[in-house]
Amino acid sequence: MTDNQIPAELVMTGIAKVYGTNRAIDDISATVPAGQVTVIVGPSGAGKTTLLRIICGLDAPTSGQVHFDGAPIDGVPDGLAMVFQDYSRSLFPWLRVEANVGFPLRRIDKKLRRSRVMEALEAVGLAGKEHLYPWEMSGGMQQRVAIARALACHPRLLVMDEPYASVDAQTRAELEDLLLTIQATMKITVLVVTHDIDESVYLADNIIVLSKAPSRVSEEIPVRLARPRDQITTKEDAEFIRLRAHVLRLLRNIPEAPTGAGSLAAKVTA
Amino acid sequence: MKLISEPLSLLKRIVLGVIGTLGIGLILEVLIRTRVISGAGLPLPSAVVRQGYHLLGNTAFLTQVFYTLREWMLGLLIASVVGVILGGLMGAIPTVFTMFSLPVEVLRPLPAIAIGPLLLLLLGTSMLPMSLTVAAACVWPILFNAMYAMRSVDPVAVQTAKTMHVSPLGIMARVRLPASLPFMFTGIRVSASIGLIVAVSVELLLGSGGGIGGYILLASTSASNLDVVYAATAVTGLLGVLVSGLFALADRAAFGWKKGLAQ
């Protein structure tokens, strides 16, 4: 893609969110490094969606701050694109694929807009599908449209909330690889929320593990698995297996096994 | 084996509908001719059909049909504009809802027909007071559909637009309005049928001579013309069927995408 955008960095400091008497997020501080894939994993109800809404500027934290490239967030940051979990509600059913993807580009000249739409559709493997309506497509294809729409904005930070939670396993694997390919070619910062442990390890350069609500960061885990990743070989790598066990223990609050856990075991104190 | 609920083809439905209608007509014809039911001025179906056929070639009658149609369309148009704008704003903006919910609740139970004579007094004998009466009856389904549709637009769709830096006005025009249009149209469709009934009723009530209602009123002054009265009434019914069919077609053509709305 013809883009010389610099990927964005995101820093969360002391984020807390209280709904009435319900403390959803207790205290989250973490960094999403520029140009990498960061995955937030946490149990259902941990406030992951709430945290993303705060990052997107859709909602204000009760306390704490988010910095987008050093500037505190006040409203939706420029250069951020969001992919929602529920594509069927996030895509506009009255618009064809082309108009859906071009929706955020209304200020752009028509010819340029069309070329950016086509480029984005090409990137997600949907070239030639621009005249369909989203509801004429399978779930996986619809989520590709949603990703294309985010990419058409040429974002510097791509935020995704459980993007593959409602597609089948085969499609999920395809979409995971698609995301990694896009990230590698476009060099954007990606922040993905998931509750799927395998997915978190497979995608991530960094995993942020959240405790259950009121949530805190249990641990930030760097993932040093080789890229490009592969659904078969990466997932049979001993390091992959060790990491997923580690994340699972963190989520289930089980102490690290005494054997073979190595240096990481010492970190599990939270 | 056939499923019990297997949907019928359009052709089958039309054939069955025609058979049913003819059947009722035939039974009525037999009952009257054999004097099982008797009395002056009963509608003999064959006579009504013959009279109806004559009416459709009668320019005086057709002029009145078009008068009614214009009156009805004007009323429906006024109701649509008012209902969509007021209902839409009430659904989208809580302040507007609070301002207008009491007047709406007070006005809604008033029978539209009752304000017809009042309007005639105020505006004089013309089409306008009758159209306004039609509008008064048609506005409610449109207004309430518009209000609920705008209020229940999917928050995910709205948030999606917000993350794309769409302004509040842009969200109104590019998300809330298009998402609500199919339901607004459903309101208009419902009102279209109601409106035709009200149009003819108000013509009968006000007796200013215009429209199908005026024609029926005139014909009914002479007992020998009762078949004409029945035929004109039947034509009104057919007009209603035609109107609702056209609106159903328009609905399918314009809002076929609504099956893509979540839920």
Ligand SMILES: Nc1ncnc2c1ncn2[C@@H]1O[C@H](COP(=O)(O)OP(=O)(O)O)[C@@H](O)[C@H]1O
């Ligand atoms: N708009 C809201 N009003 C009140 N409570 C909310 C709202 N949004 C989320 N919550 C609460 O915050 C908690 C975290 O929700 P959420 O962020 O959706 O979790 P997750 O995405 O991790 O499953 C839940 O207890 C939920 O009920």
Ligand SMILES: [Mg+2]
């Ligand atoms: Mg969530």
